[in-house]
Amino acid sequence: MLGRNRALAMLHRAIECSAADMTQATLDIGESNLTRFANSMIHQNVSERNAQIAVKAAIGKRIGYATTNRLDDQSVEAVVSKAVEFARHSQENPDFVSLPAPKPVPTIDTYDERTAAYSPEDRAGAVAGMIAEARRVGASAAGSLSNGYQESAVVNSLGVEAYNALTMADLTTVMSGDGGHGYADRISQRIGDFDPIEAAVEAATRSVRSRSPEPIEPGEYDVVLLPYAVVELVEFLAYLGLGALAVQEGRSFMCGKFGQRITGEKITIWDDGLDPRGLPRPSDPEGVPKQRVDLIVNGVANAVVYDSYTAYKEGKESTGHAIGGAGAYGPMPVNVFMRPGGSSVEEMIASTKKGILVTRFHYTNVIHPVLTVITGMTRDGTFLIENGKITKPLRNLRFTDSILERLSNVELISRETKRQAWAVVPAIKARAFRFTGVTEF
Amino acid sequence: MRDLTEKALEKVRELGASYGDIRIVRRTSESIEVKNGKVEGLTSETDEGFGIRVIADGSWGFAGSLTVEPDEIERVAGLAVRIARASAQVAHEPVKLAPVETAEGSFEFDVQKDPFEIPIEEKIKLLLDADRLMRQIPEIKVARSSMNFRRTETIFASTEGSYIEQIKTESGAGIEATAVAEGEVQKRSHPASFRGDFAAAGYEFVEAMDLAGNAERIAKEAAQLLKAPQCPSDVRTLILEGSMLALQIHESCGHPIELDRVFGTEASYAGTSFLTPDKLDDFRYGSDIVNIVADATAPGGLGSFFFDDEGVPAQRVDIVKDGVFVGYLTSRETAEKLGRRSGGAMRADGWNRIPLIRMTNINLDPGDWTLDEMIEDTERGLYAEMVGSWSIDDKRLNFQFATEVAYDIEDGSLGQMYKNPTYTGITYEFWGNCDAIAGEDEWHLWGLPNCGKGEPVQTMHVGHGVAPARFRNVRIGVMEAPEGEDV
Numbered sequence: 001m002l003g004r005n006r007a008l009a010m011l012h013r014a015i016e017c018s019a020a021d022m023t024q025a026t027l028d029i030g031e032s033n034l035t036r037f038a039n040s041m042i043h044q045n046v047s048e049r050n051a052q053i054a055v056k057a058a059i060g061k062r063i064g065y066a067t068t069n070r071l072d073d074q075s076v077e078a079v080v081s082k083a084v085e086f087a088r089h090s091q092e093n094p095d096f097v098s099l100p101a102p103k104p105v106p107t108i109d110t111y112d113e114r115t116a117a118y119s120p121e122d123r124a125g126a127v128a129g130m131i132a133e134a135r136r137v138g139a140s141a142a143g144s145l146s147n148g149y150q151e152s153a154v155v156n157s158l159g160v161e162a163y164n165a166l167t168m169a170d171l172t173t174v175m176s177g178d179g180g181h182g183y184a185d186r187i188s189q190r191i192g193d194f195d196p197i198e199a200a201v202e203a204a205t206r207s208v209r210s211r212s213p214e215p216i217e218p219g220e221y222d223v224v225l226l227p228y229a230v231v232e233l234v235e236f237l238a239y240l241g242l243g244a245l246a247v248q249e250g251r252s253f254m255c256g257k258f259g260q261r262i263t264g265e266k267i268t269i270w271d272d273g274l275d276p277r278g279l280p281r282p283s284d285p286e287g288v289p290k291q292r293v294d295l296i297v298n299g300v301a302n303a304v305v306y307d308s309y310t311a312y313k314e315g316k317e318s319t320g321h322a323i324g325g326a327g328a329y330g331p332m333p334v335n336v337f338m339r340p341g342g343s344s345v346e347e348m349i350a351s352t353k354k355g356i357l358v359t360r361f362h363y364t365n366v367i368h369p370v371l372t373v374i375t376g377m378t379r380d381g382t383f384l385i386e387n388g389k390i391t392k393p394l395r396n397l398r399f400t401d402s403i404l405e406r407l408s409n410v411e412l413i414s415r416e417t418k419r420q421a422w423a424v425v426p427a428i429k430a431r432a433f434r435f436t437g438v439t440e441f
Numbered sequence: 442m443r444d445l446t447e448k449a450l451e452k453v454r455e456l457g458a459s460y461g462d463i464r465i466v467r468r469t470s471e472s473i474e475v476k477n478g479k480v481e482g483l484t485s486e487t488d489e490g491f492g493i494r495v496i497a498d499g500s501w502g503f504a505g506s507l508t509v510e511p512d513e514i515e516r517v518a519g520l521a522v523r524i525a526r527a528s529a530q531v532a533h534e535p536v537k538l539a540p541v542e543t544a545e546g547s548f549e550f551d552v553q554k555d556p557f558e559i560p561i562e563e564k565i566k567l568l569l570d571a572d573r574l575m576r577q578i579p580e581i582k583v584a585r586s587s588m589n590f591r592r593t594e595t596i597f598a599s600t601e602g603s604y605i606e607q608i609k610t611e612s613g614a615g616i617e618a619t620a621v622a623e624g625e626v627q628k629r630s631h632p633a634s635f636r637g638d639f640a641a642a643g644y645e646f647v648e649a650m651d652l653a654g655n656a657e658r659i660a661k662e663a664a665q666l667l668k669a670p671q672c673p674s675d676v677r678t679l680i681l682e683g684s685m686l687a688l689q690i691h692e693s694c695g696h697p698i699e700l701d702r703v704f705g706t707e708a709s710y711a712g713t714s715f716l717t718p719d720k721l722d723d724f725r726y727g728s729d730i731v732n733i734v735a736d737a738t739a740p741g742g743l744g745s746f747f748f749d750d751e752g753v754p755a756q757r758v759d760i761v762k763d764g765v766f767v768g769y770l771t772s773r774e775t776a777e778k779l780g781r782r783s784g785g786a787m788r789a790d791g792w793n794r795i796p797l798i799r800m801t802n803i804n805l806d807p808g809d810w811t812l813d814e815m816i817e818d819t820e821r822g823l824y825a826e827m828v829g830s831w832s833i834d835d836k837r838l839n840f841q842f843a844t845e846v847a848y849d850i851e852d853g854s855l856g857q858m859y860k861n862p863t864y865t866g867i868t869y870e871f872w873g874n875c876d877a878i879a880g881e882d883e884w885h886l887w888g889l890p891n892c893g894k895g896e897p898v899q900t901m902h903v904g905h906g907v908a909p910a911r912f913r914n915v916r917i918g919v920m921e922a923p924e925g926e927d928v
Contacts, residue, residue: 035528036896038706042528046503046897047520048793050490066485069507079487086483089561091569093479120502120527128531142708144896172896174709249583250621326482328474362712365830367843367920368861370626375841375863375919377834379712398832398839398865400919436919437865439839440715 002029002151004163010053010076011155018080020057020064020087022099023157025080026285026324028052029071030150031116035123038142040131045120056326057083058099061092065326097312102159105283108274110166112190116149118169123147130200134175137204139182143173147191154287162287168279170421171196174380175207179441180393182206183228183360183380187421189279206359206381210393215438216384218397222355222411223433224348224385227418230338230425232361232376233403234269238333238422240369242271242295243321244310245330253372253404257301263407265299266341271333273320277417278335278424285324293319295333299408307331336423341413348412348429350388356397356435357383357390372403377439398437406430445514446598449493452518454600458495458525460538461518462599464750465491465509466792470591471557475568477576477584483561490792493521499535500528505793538773539783541753543602548747552610552643556590559644564588567652568616574656575618580664583619587636588612588647589890595750603752611743611902613639613890614647616656620663627666627860629659629845633684634828639888639902640741662846665858672847672859674918678822679864680815680911685844686805687887687905688828693868694726694733695800695903697837698760698768699786699894700775702798710896712835715868716766718779726766727872730808733761735770737785737801742904743888744803746788750796753785760803764873772798790899797895802886804906808878812909815877822850823917825862841865841919863919871912879908 002010007027014025029051036044053076054067064086068079123145134141146169153163169191175182184203186194225233241252253262273290274280283289286308294302306314307322310331321331349357356378364376375398382394407430414427446463453461467489474482491514492505502525504517568586575584590612597605615637619628632638632650640646681689696702697714705713716724727733737755739745746755751773760768770786771779775798787796816824829843847862848855886906893900 032897034897036706036709037531038708039704040531041533042500042531043706044501044503044795045524045528046505046795047524048492048505050505050507050793063480064483068487070487070489071507075487079485082485086485086561089565090483091480091565093481095479120524121530124527124530131531140705142705144709146896172709176708249619251583251619251626256623326472326474326484328476328482362835363832365832367830367863368626370624373920375830375832375843377832377839379835396834396839398834398841400841400863437839437841439834439836440867441836441838 007151007153007163008155008161011153014055014076014080015155015157017077018057018084020059020084022058024056024099024154026054026154028150028152030148032146032148034144034146035127036144037127040134040141042124042127053079055080055083057087058096059087061094061096062087062090063093063096064090095313096309099156099158100160100286100288100308100318103289105162105287105289106274108280108282110164110189110281111149112167115147115167115169115191118147118191126196129197130173133197133200133204137208139175139177139204139207141173141175145196146170154285156287160287162283164282166281171199173199173203175203177207178211179213180207180211181380182210187419210381213393213395215395218435218437220432220434222352222429222431224345224352224355224357224427224429226359226427227425228360229358230428231420231423232364234336234338234423234425236364236374237372237403238336240366240372242304242333243331244304244306247304248310251369253370254301254304260301261299262301262404263296263299264410266410266413267296267299267407268339269296269336270294271305271336273335275335275337278337278419280335284320284322286322288318288320290320305331305333334422338425340415340417340426343412343414345414345427348427349385349390351412352385353387355385356394357385367400373400374403375400395441396439397435399434400436401434406433442596443604445509445511446596448511449514449518450598450600452515453493453495453522456519456522458497458522460496460600461493462597462751463491463493464789464792465596467594468591468791473564473568473588475572475586478572480565488791492792493518494795495521495525496536497522497525498529500525500533501536502528503795536774537777539777539781541773541783544748544752544754545604547606549608550610550641554644556612556644557592571616571652571656574653575616575660577657578660578664580620580622580667581618581660582621586616586652588614589636597748597750597752599752605748605752607747609641609746610643611639612642612644612646613637613888614650614652616652618660618663620667622667625667627663629663630827631655631659633887634845635891639743639890641743641745642741666846666860669858669860672862672918676914676916678819678911678913679915679917680819680822680824680909682826682909683885683907684887685825685828686907686910687889688831689842690803690805690905690907691889692831692833693837693840694760695803698770699798700769700771703769704775711894715836715838720766722767724766725764725873726761726869727764728875729764730878731761731764731872731875732806734758734804735760735784735786735801736804739802739804739886739904739906742802742886743890743902744801744904749785749787750789751787753783756785758784770798770800788901790901794899797899799894799901800892800903802904802906805878807881807884807908810877810879812879812883815911816850816855817853819850820852824848824850824855825864838868840868861920862917864915864917865919866915871915874913875910876913877911879910884908
């Protein structure tokens with residue numbers, strides 16, 4: 001670990017040697033480790049130690065940006081010089097107002113020593129236990145278990161100064177056998193928050209239930225979407241239109257709709273980077289503290305998130321949603337929450353006369369951003385529901401549907417939510433989901 | 442650097458590894474982003490480090506670090522061996538590698554104009570000129586243009602005795618005009634969507650694109666799309682333009698022939714493959730005119746190299762011959778399982794990533810038609826251009842692609858323009874219905890800089906050489922209008 005003082009001192013040195021009018025320097029440094037398994041064997045096992053210093057230099061309204069992973073004084077000076085040189089040669093960007101001004105950043109606990117120190121032997125032991133669960137049901141195990149830490153610091157010439165250390169642990173598994181596949185994942189800033197064996201049992205059980213899947217004709221079906229599938233819809237909403245740049249460029253589904261209903265009133269979605277139920281962090285890469293933003297409230301388009309560039313352009317304050325880099329892609333909500341309901345997956349199944357339960361989606365992509373039409377496949381556990389019961393596993397289906405339209409037709413939402421990389425979401429039951437194709441497995 | 446690589450290899454031998462290699466990689470990148478007359482991003486990146494890969498107790502271990510110094514190399518070598526031994530705690534088949542001749546030497550791709558030596562102002566001007574021309578069309582609300590350059594210097598050394606130095610310079614650029622109206626967003630790009638076209642070449646490659654010369658055309662087409670009707674739902678003959686066909690090959694041929702996917706090692710993430718080994722030399726992948734090769738030797742190819750990242754020389758490998766599936770992209774480990782030599786497709790996205798089987802240049806051999814002849818020969822069909830979006834199942838069978846634009850073909854002529862075109866199919870049925878491929882004059886080696894695979898994810902630069910081609914009986918127009926919306 002570099003530690004707060006050394007990290008900030010390195011960035012202050014960078015700022016001091018800059019000839020620009022305004023300068024921002026960020027540092028990310030850490031270790032990441034990942035053990036991958038497939039066919040019930042570990043086939044890939046990696047570890048890396050890496051860092052990046054990024055410098056944004058502003059001369060008037062001309063901006064330059066440069067990065068390096070070399071941390072010696074000479075390299076830091078060189079990366080500052082490069083950013084300044086690029087700013088000098090750039091054109092004026094009239095929309096640029098300023099780097100962000102300092103604001104108090106809260107202190108939150110995002111670092112767990114056990115997660116940082118989790119060893120290759122620890123990971124191998126956990127994977128061995130998961131493989132044993134797969135064998136118990138005659139399945140083959142695949143997946144990955146990763147852990148690591150990252151220190152992030154930012155300093156700018158207007159007085160912003162922020163530092164945070166966080167840890168991360170992430171587990172994904174697919175169990176397969178006799179044509180059946182089952183999925184589970186877990187993520188947390190503390191590896192002790194989840195039990196790899198419990199995740200293995202979830203995936204193994206689902207893989208057994210999905211053996212010998214049968215084909216079904218595509219068409220409109222009521223669906224029960226597990227949180228693994230719901231998160232895909234919510235993430236695409238965030239990506240397509242819940243950032244200010246998408247609105248400013250006129251390509252967001254929120255354009256012209258603020259204050260109007262865009263989904264059913266059961267749907268409320270917000271972003272809260274400080275909520276410990278998600279994966280919190282105190283500030284964004286510009287050092288702006290994370291603000292809660294209510295994005296969709298009872299189905300009504302309410303607000304989008306900002307970084308300093310998009311906020312100052314509108315005379316507003318950043319909500320702490322810069323995503324780093326040169327900023328060309330604009331701000332994004334990355335700690336999204338969807339309000340839970342009062343139902344359960346069991347109740348959703350019991351209330352369905354004929355429908356399909358989807359565990360997760362695969363390779364989803366956008367067809368029409370404003371209409372929020374996306375397409376993708378089902379994967380790793382797709383089941384037919386008839387007369388309130390799961391009756392058989394199904395071959396995977398392709399869907400092509402509008403996210404907003406489907407969220408306008410949600411009948412039930414689960415009480416329980418699940419934490420995933422970008423969002424914490426419940427399961428939902430929705431009417432008339434559009435399946436447009438089938439595959440052979 | 443040779444003293445450092447020797448130190449690493451000595452250390453892993455001393456710790457009992459049966460195999461070890463080290464890659465020291467230095468990468469310099471530059472990108473320029475222009476949007477609506479403003480330089481939105483002017484970025485320079487340098488990245489350097491090393492990765493050590495070993496086999497110990499029959500299992501793989503890998504560790505990497507940014508600090509290319511003797512003490513750190515010793516620490517990382519020890520960590521790689523420790524990780525391999527941890528892998529071996531779980532029951533496994535010992536890793537065996539197909540043999541390879543050791544190699545030594547220095548290799549560099551030729552470029553006519555070093556892109557890093559071209560003044561920044563000159564590059565910005567070229568983009569701003571195109572930007573201005575796009576924004577002359579009032580419906581264009583977002584005009585984007587970009588250039589990207591990258592130079593990668595790699596040193597590879599192995600315990601088997603290879604020591605290989607390679608330098609590769611890449612250049613790419615593209616422009617994109619987005620027209621916006623009430624509830625509708627449409628875009629057109631040049632020379633390809635998603636940041637344009639890329640090659641292992643110098644600045645001359647960017648100059649040849651004539652970005653400014655195509656700016657007004659794509660802006661007008663994007664504006665026209667706002668008023669164009671929705672692509673109809675139908676089953677028709679489909680003719681694909683080159684950059685769209687490049688992505689079709691990428692998704693429906695390039696990925697399923699990766700032998701690590703076939704053997705299940707991507708099962709939990711990207712998926713597996715329908716092209717299982719029992720289909721090798723037997724399965725009809727496409728019609729008789731479909732011939733596909735994996736060619737890492739193609740001049741200027743974004744997926745070209747001299748040696749892959751485990752020291753295997755670049756090769757041209759048959760994948761589909763006269764419509765029959767005959768070959769895979771392989772590594773030393775996976776080729777050994779088929780009793781073959783490696784085809785040389787192990788590539789790593791930088792020093793901190795382990796090599797995986799990746800595409801090289803997956804190319805469709807040219808045919809003997811022209812695009813015009815294909816259109817003239819088509820009674821009722823659809824001509825579709827440039828990638829809109831893509832999706833395919835985890836065995837690479839059921840695909841659905843959207844294109845930026847399509848045109849009706851009626852009695853051999855192009856007609857009505859359509860917005861939001863989509864087409865869908867099953868891979869081998871689609872290629873089985875390929876009945877015409879344009880010739881060498883219209884064949885182009887496209888560069889795709891955004892192929893994702895693996896955990897941690899690795900983004901690879903790959904190539905696809907194609908000429909426009911025709912496919913019969915394709916389902917088109919999958920997107921339906923959401924309730925209450927007029928699309």
